[in-house]
Amino acid sequence: MRIKFLGACRGVTGSKHLLTTAGGTNILIDCGLFQGRRAESRRKNREFSIDPKSIDAVVLGHAHIDHSGNLPNLVRMGYRGTIYATTPTDALCHYMLPDSAYLQEKDAEFINKKNRKRGLPQIEPLYTMSDALDTIRLIKPNSLDRWIRIADDVEIKFVEAGHILGAALTLFRITENGKRIKLAYIVDLGRKNLPLLRDPKQIRNIDYALIESTYGNRLHEPIEEAKKLLEDTINRTYHRGGKIIIPSFAVERTQELLYFIHELQGEGRIPKLPIFIDSPLAVNITEVFTRFVDWFDDETGEIYSRGDDPFGFAQVEYVRSVDRSKELNHLNVPAVIISASGMAEAGRILHHLVNNIENSRNTIMIVGFMAQNTLGRRLADGWEEVSILGDKYKVKADVVVSHAFSAHADKNELLEYANNLGKVKKLFIVHGEENQALEFALAVKDLKNIKEVYVPNEEDETVLD
Numbered sequence: 001m002r003i004k005f006l007g008a009c010r011g012v013t014g015s016k017h018l019l020t021t022a023g024g025t026n027i028l029i030d031c032g033l034f035q036g037r038r039a040e041s042r043r044k045n046r047e048f049s050i051d052p053k054s055i056d057a058v059v060l061g062h063a064h065i066d067h068s069g070n071l072p073n074l075v076r077m078g079y080r081g082t083i084y085a086t087t088p089t090d091a092l093c094h095y096m097l098p099d100s101a102y103l104q105e106k107d108a109e110f111i112n113k114k115n116r117k118r119g120l121p122q123i124e125p126l127y128t129m130s131d132a133l134d135t136i137r138l139i140k141p142n143s144l145d146r147w148i149r150i151a152d153d154v155e156i157k158f159v160e161a162g163h164i165l166g167a168a169l170t171l172f173r174i175t176e177n178g179k180r181i182k183l184a185y186i187v188d189l190g191r192k193n194l195p196l197l198r199d200p201k202q203i204r205n206i207d208y209a210l211i212e213s214t215y216g217n218r219l220h221e222p223i224e225e226a227k228k229l230l231e232d233t234i235n236r237t238y239h240r241g242g243k244i245i246i247p248s249f250a251v252e253r254t255q256e257l258l259y260f261i262h263e264l265q266g267e268g269r270i271p272k273l274p275i276f277i278d279s280p281l282a283v284n285i286t287e288v289f290t291r292f293v294d295w296f297d298d299e300t301g302e303i304y305s306r307g308d309d310p311f312g313f314a315q316v317e318y319v320r321s322v323d324r325s326k327e328l329n330h331l332n333v334p335a336v337i338i339s340a341s342g343m344a345e346a347g348r349i350l351h352h353l354v355n356n357i358e359n360s361r362n363t364i365m366i367v368g369f370m371a372q373n374t375l376g377r378r379l380a381d382g383w384e385e386v387s388i389l390g391d392k393y394k395v396k397a398d399v400v401v402s403h404a405f406s407a408h409a410d411k412n413e414l415l416e417y418a419n420n421l422g423k424v425k426k427l428f429i430v431h432g433e434e435n436q437a438l439e440f441a442l443a444v445k446d447l448k449n450i451k452e453v454y455v456p457n458e459e460d461e462t463v464l465d
């Protein structure tokens, strides 16, 4: 059999890999959106180097857009097979893919407006709402820890990734000339002790694996530091009379922040200031979370069994309407505003940044991974002036950056996981910027159980036997 690396090679976003068995079965693993500069993104997301109609099945690890967000384009171009995912991933995609389609349509509108003025031709959105809805219909929900036959010669098993709700690592069992080859897809790998989530499950006894390397050469502070930093940031800003603006992913990070704030307020460590979740997507996603309490860890289960709700306590207001969102611009009391998009590339967060970035009483808190060339990355990198919605703004607000919230394993956690895999013939390092992937590969070379390590380039193809 062969594997062809189609995305997230020496880069983080746009995960996409094609497995082709000796029997000719084509399995696509993830079909994520590449996120970066506009023109490059449009080109990379539009083109598939394989014919979507030739794919027999798609396996989706989790709902994050950099793993799921190009599925509607695959369907638009003719894919009609099944998309295998876990039950919560299916539920999350019901909101995330239409939201992504909406952003694609808006993006095309924006470009077309400019093109019209310049007499340039009109463009089509990457995909539309109806493509997203067609995609959702193809997703087949599954539970964890059982083998699922997806083709005559391929079975898969989803196991806990500990990354976001419903995220799974995937085991592939391929039958070839009477022998079985086992491949593990360890992307994205979460961390132990994250709030809400169960710990990642250790995979063992495989022949080959693909592993992520987002933080392949970095170490995180322990997750407890995230809670402490949130406490300090909220208190400091509160005493200045300012607001805390947090660009946050609608999935997991928003709910994690609520979980910590709920605890901190319960423990009397921060004042009971108002908390606004200003993102219609985050509101919908939080509703999905409350439907899957049995996928959470025991501690969260206990909170619910006490009749408590970490997402629905008294100070939290979920903002759906645009009018209410605009009212927040005139809010004159300290508050926490959590808004999307997570990398501050689009959505309501842009208006909150415009309104608050030039006031030194306020704090912008960066709590997620920020891809290169995004506004969030520029803020995290300490730029003194940034461009938002076409205008320039001085960054006078305090900017606080924390990687402690990360839902990705760090270097040591990745190494420990790789070390516990048992004997592996070849480990492929994907889903990490080039320096992170290469440094991680160097560290893996010291592990005795990994025979060979390889950092693929996009379009590389390797035979696995």
Ligand SMILES: [Zn+2]
Pocket (backbone or CB within 6 Å): 062, 064, 163, 188
């Ligand atoms: Zn992810």
Ligand SMILES: [Zn+2]
Pocket (backbone or CB within 6 Å): 012, 064, 066, 067, 188, 431
């Ligand atoms: Zn990812």
